Structures are given as structure tokens and as C-alpha cells.
Amino acid sequence: MRGPDIHQDTLFSTVSPADRVPKDHPLRPIRQLVDTALLALDEDFDALYAEAGRDSIPPEKLLRAQLLMVFYTIRSERQLMEQLDYNLLFRWFVGFSIEDPVWHHSLPAMESE
Template sequence: MRGSDQVTGSLFSYVDLEERIPTRHPLSKIRTVVNDVLRCLDVEFDRLYAGEGRPSIAPERLIRASLLQNLYSIRSKRQLVEQMDYNLLFRWFVGLGIDDAVWVPTVFTKNRDRMLTTDMSCKIMAAILAHREVAPLLSDDHFSVPSRQIASQSPAGHWTAPR
């Protein structure tokens, strides 16, 4: 029997994002490591923010969203915010619920840039690299790549092969 193509709206959502994401998805392990690191830096985050005033975007969410932007090569913050609006995997990774509003791109950019202009970005990276699950994956081995295979960016912003 042919299924129906009728769209019915629902008043309530009973989707648990944790159940929708496969436990073997690569972002599951990354999220675990990142959350461990962010918990360790909680006191550092508290020092960066004032005790009163309008609440900003949680620094943990800013960092997880920035990681997504880099991991998935998303070109702009506007595209990242758009993806977070409808991509359940991104919402789950960042820590947004299915019904949570996504940030305005300019607000996201200002909050993230304000936080990362401190030495916080170095502390975050150092903590991630020192994490017990990440450290064994790192190596001091040296490798070489022929220069013909590396593309460089010209001052005009166009990608060109080096001579």
C-alpha cells in the first residue's frame, strides 16, 4: 500500500536528541573530550564574565559551535548559525535543545570574539591536547610533503599552486 504524503504539524516534540545521535558517531567522542575540558576550565570562564548584566551566550556553547565550524569547514558564522537552526546533530553537539532559539550571527560573533581575545583560546587548546584520551593520539614524528602538493593563497585571496 502506498504511504501518505500528508504533512501534519505537531504541537509537542518528544524527540530526545541524545537518542537520535549514534553512540559511535565521531562527534560523540569529541563532545565527551571537549565537555571534560570545559568542566575543568569552569573557574576560568567565571573570571571572564561580570556577575550582573544581560547574560551572554555560554562560553561552552561558543567553543563547541566554533569547533563545529572548523570540523565541518563551514565558511561563515552566518552559515554556522543557519546549520544550527535545522541540523539536529549540531544542536546536540553545541548543547541546544530542539526548541531552543539559535543565536543571531552578529551576537554569536561578538560573544565569541570577546571571549577568544583573552588567553582563553590557548588554555582551551592546551587542555584539549593534554586530555587523557587525546594525548595518546599525538605524535612528535616528522613528515614531509613535496612543496608542489601544497597550495598557497595569493594576496588577492585566490588559491594558486606554488612555483
């Protein structure tokens, strides 16, 4: 029996990107290593940022995103932002929830394009 082709947007989701990443995916241990290294740099990051002004993009997320560019040979920040917008694996690795908006590729922190 053929199942119905139902198109319905959900109002709420209880699934996190981490739930969708296989337990044996190679990025899981890398993410743990990266998180440990970034935690050790936390005080250094705090010292680099001003006390006043608008919140920046967290440097931890920027660095994780840059690692994805290297690991998956993503050629530009524009392509990276596109992937981050819909790729649950990438969203999980960087630290985005499903609802978090993705940065614009032309933000000054991502100017190497």
C-alpha cells in the same frame, strides 16, 4: 501499498537531539572530551564574567560551535547559524534542545566573519 503523505506539525516532542545521533558517530567521543575540558575551565569562565548585567551566550556553547566550524569547514558564522538552526547533529553537539533559538550571526561574540 503507498503510505499517506501527511504533513502535521507536532505540538510536543519527546525526542531529544541526542536520540537522533547514532551511537557510533565520531562526534560522540569528541563531545565527551570537549565537555570534560570545558568543565575544567568552569571556574575560569566564572572569573571572566561580571556578576551584573544580561546573561551572555554560554562560552561552552560558543566554543563547541567554533569546533563545528573547524570540523565541517564551515566558512562563516552566518552559515554556522543556518546549520545550527536545522541540523540536529549540530544542535546536539553545541548543547541546544530542539526548541532553543539560535543566536544571530552578528552577535559580538561571533565577530570573526
